[in-house]
Amino acid sequence: MSDTERDVRLVAERAKDAAADLAPLSRAAKDAALLAIADALVAESASIVAANADDVARARDNGESEAMVDRLALTVERVNDIADAVRDVCDLPDPVGEVVRGRTLPNGLELRQVRVPLGVIGIIYEGRPNVTVDAAALCLKSGNAALLRGSSSAYSSNSRIAEVLRAALADTEVPVDAVQLVPGTGRDSAQHLMRARGLVDVLIPRGGAALIQAVVEGSTVPVIETGAGNCHVYVDADADLRKAVAITLNSKTQRLSTCNTAETLLVHASVYGKFLPLLLPELRERGVTVHGDERVHALDAENVVAANDADWSTEYLSADLAVKVVDSLDEAVAHIRRYSTDHTEAIVTESQSAARRFVARVDSAAVMVNASTRFTDGGEFGFGAEIGISTQKLHARGPMGLPEMTSTKYVVTGDGHLR
Amino acid sequence: MSDTERDVRLVAERAKDAAADLAPLSRAAKDAALLAIADALVAESASIVAANADDVARARDNGESEAMVDRLALTVERVNDIADAVRDVCDLPDPVGEVVRGRTLPNGLELRQVRVPLGVIGIIYEGRPNVTVDAAALCLKSGNAALLRGSSSAYSSNSRIAEVLRAALADTEVPVDAVQLVPGTGRDSAQHLMRARGLVDVLIPRGGAALIQAVVEGSTVPVIETGAGNCHVYVDADADLRKAVAITLNSKTQRLSTCNTAETLLVHASVYGKFLPLLLPELRERGVTVHGDERVHALDAENVVAANDADWSTEYLSADLAVKVVDSLDEAVAHIRRYSTDHTEAIVTESQSAARRFVARVDSAAVMVNASTRFTDGGEFGFGAEIGISTQKLHARGPMGLPEMTSTKYVVTGDGHLR
Structure with missing residues (x-):
């Protein structure tokens, strides 16, 4: 066993012990700990920002993009916002102890199915140091110990934040080891976390497709896949074209780089000749490049890039939209079933029958009828908080709130x- | 790609297509298919028994035990019982389409969380050919395509049964490929099934601990762990000793080889001197060998075998019981947390406070208060049917009925x- 493996297993064992003591705590005890954390973040914001400055300087030295640096950078104001988000978590109901099902059996036995914490949740994430706090707060509120494995690019920030959180817990009923940073910044520390089956109950990767794929393939610990979203909007033969334009624009351009952003537009052959001339200028005005099939390309050869097969499976996360004309709703469904990452698909139609068929046949975490794909979000769904959006079918599907933890x-x- | 791998992937692709057509079918269509299956089993019982005779003869030639041969053997009467079990599945409510949660969001969006089939369920199981029918029926009822990988010892029976089921489906709305046997009897065919990520949505192993472990470790497809049960009965300081004797005897001896049978008894130090002299003669009378720690051994050195560390972690599945004296409820909980497979544990106590602490601190799929461990069962819980008992925390925990599929x-x- 290498030093790193021993170190990772040691924190995982401590997390398991902490989880056992954390699980039976009352909501009041957990909320008191969350408030202590929020207060400590505010009190220690200057030292957190100072630690963050090291990460930011290193990122600049490494020639990272300004967008990357902005995601990484903390200010006192941002730290205060993070602390407010922790207070918001206090206000959410405690999922633990909820009786999901219950009945008295014919023999008089009283049967209750009760929500309990999962135990130890490992979070593997990328550059944003706010995730360190968000994930820890959601884990604590749901009675779980958090093992946090952030990016090496934010190690200085994350280390200081973890110190602040743990110091805050020392005066509460929540065990200090309920929040731990996984030691080490190398690849191998993440690998050992992924193999800590029996100590870690579930791993939730938060980040880009490459990170998620690496975790799914390398883990013996159960994983909840999150995030990858090759989302589709389908404009049906019976669509209200005014709604269809607005929904397509909102789904594509309201934010370009989120997992619930639309990446492919499918248009029924009977309306594309009328619909696309309304839509294409609006997309152009917003700087969106259209990658179209032959029929789309023929409408505006000057501006439409010819789509190839790769476009149908690409999650652009940029100002690009693949557009294809389909001859039927069933062809749209078949295209979606082939290329989608099963995150979110939308249909625009005034036909009850078309909506019903689309909803029944599309096998994705969320199906929108006459609404933007951007609504697939824990906050929008009213969950109050979200640890991620599951694109798998086991355990949790779609936005994951506290009950899904x-x-x-x-x-x-x-x-x-x-x- | 080997021939076997190609063959396995081919049936998995067919299953995926069948699942897409099966998912939106109405309860009426699925029940009609189940009734057609039940009728066909009765009509073809002679040919099924004939095919089974080959497996039975081979098992006898291989010198298998009579218990093993009995589990394998089918008679016309047994086939009729299997058909009746399929009719019982018809009577169960269809989980698909149930609205689990729903609300109208502040912006007027109507949000519904609706049960849908998982898709393709792979079942890897051992010698009993009735599982071929049971698993197929539960999968169909819950809208899932079934990929069945039985034991090579039952291949002749399973092949004939699968032919009968598929022929029955040909005249129904359910696609024939919703029920398929995985081709091949070698180890590699199971291996390829375990690696068919993206085609198979979940694998459920049904059988002994070795089978389950092999599937958990070898799969890239998500697995639901079932079955292993190192179950405990804890007799508290405040137990009613008459109830404690009855619950211990029932938990251990009502059936010896089931996963919810008790394997270890923990007794509080303040009552063992009174309790064990009541219990031990009853266990002896029923042929149960007691493996006891020092204090237990001292009570009856002639009959109690000295326990070693392996006894605490062994799922005997036989007329053996490990017995240990503990000095506190917390010591009992700590022992359980260390050695249990997290299936079922029972406390016998008249103390509300002790019961509450035990329930809160024991982290198992089912916790019994003053009841036999043998009650952890889909039938006993009123689920009407059970595909297995999950001992994991993600997705489903405890007896899995149709909603868990x-x-x-x-x-x-x-x-x-x-x-």
Whole structure:
């Protein structure tokens, strides 16, 4: 066993012990700890910003883009916002202890299925240091110990933040080891976390497609896949074209780099000749490059780039949109089933029957009818907080709030009952 | 790609296509297919029994135990019972389409979280050919395509049964490829099934601990761990000793080889001197060998075998019981957390406070208060059917009925809604 492996297993073992003590704590105890964390972040904001300055300087020396530096950089104001987000988590109901199902069995046994914490949640994430606080707060509120493995580019920030969080916990009922940074900045420390089956209950990667793929493929610990979104808007033969233009523009351009941004537009053959001349100038005005199939290209050869097969499977995360004409709703569904990452797809139609068929046949985490793909979001759904958007089918699908960070346990009460 | 790999991927691709057509079918269509299957099993019982005779003869030639041969053997009566079980599945409510959560968001969007099938479920199982029918029926009812990988010892029976099921489906709305046997009897065919990520949505192993471990470790497809049960009964200081004797005997001896059978008894130090003299003669009378720690051994050195560390972690599945005296409830909980497979643990106590602490601190799929461990069972819980008992925390925990064989999808309906 290497030093790194021993170090990672040691923090995981501490996390497991902390999780056992954290699980039965009351909501009041957990909320008190969250408030202590929020207060400590505000009190220590200057030292956090100072630690962050090292990361920012290193990023600049390494020639990182300004967008990257901006994601990394903290100010006192940003730290205060992060602390406010922790206070918001206090206001959310505690999922632990909720009775999901319950009944008295014919023999008199009282059966209850009760929400319990998952145990130890590992989060592997990229450059934003605010995730260190957000993830820790959501884990604590749901009774889970957090093992945080951030990017090496934010190691100085994350280390200071973790110190502040742990110092805040020292005066609360929540065990200090309920929040731990995974030691080491090399690849191998993430690898050992992924292999800590039996100590870590679930891993949630937060970041780009490459990170998520690496975690899914390298883990023996169960993983919840999040985030990759090759989302589609389908404009049906019976669409209200005014709504279709607005929904397409909103889905594509309201924010370019989020997982619920639309990347491909499918248009029914019976309306594309009328619809695309309305849409294409609006896209051009917003700087969006259209990658179109032959029929789309023929409409505006000057501005439409000819699409190739790769366009259908690309999550651009940029001002690009693939556009294809389909001859039927079923062809749209088949295209989606082939190329989608099963995150979010939208149909624009006034036809009840078309909406019903699309909803029934599209197998994605969220299906929108006459609404922007951008609505797939824990905040928009009213969950109050979100640890990620699951694109897998087991355990949780779509935006994951606090209840999705729990398991359940059956509690069966009798009075000497025998089979 | 080897021939076997190609063959396995081919059936998996067919299953995926079949799943897409099966998912939107109505309950009526699925129930009609189940009834057609039940009728076909009855009509073809003679040919099934004939095919089974080959497997039975081979098992006898190989010198298998009579218990093993009995599990394998089919009679016309047994086939009729299997058909009746399929009819029972018809009577269960369809989980697909259930609205799990729903609300109208402040902006007027209608949000519904709806149960949908998982897609393609792979079942890897051992010698009992009835599992071929049971698993197929539960998958169909929950809208999932079934990929069945039985034991080579039952290949002749399973092949004939699969032919009968598929022929019955040919006259129904359910696609024939919704039920398929994975081709090949060698180890490699199971291996390729475990690696068919993207085609198979979940694997459920049904069988002994070795099978389950092999699937968990070898799969890139998500797995639901089932079955291993090192279950504990804890007799508290405040136990009603009469109930404690009855619950211990029932948990250990009502059936010896099931996963919810108790394997270790923990007794509080303040009552063991009174309790064990009541219990030990009853266990002896039932042929149960007690493996005890020092204090237990001292009570009856003639009959109690000295326990070693391996006893605490062994799932005997036989007429053996490990017995240990603990000095506190917390010591019992710590022992359980260390050695349990997190299936089912029971406390016998009249103390509300002890029961509450045990329930809160024991992290197992089911916790019994004054009831036999044998109650952890889909039938006993009133689920009507069970595909297995999950001992993991993600997705499903405890007995898995039809709802646990589904995922969910968010359906969001607007009228031109934009962010």
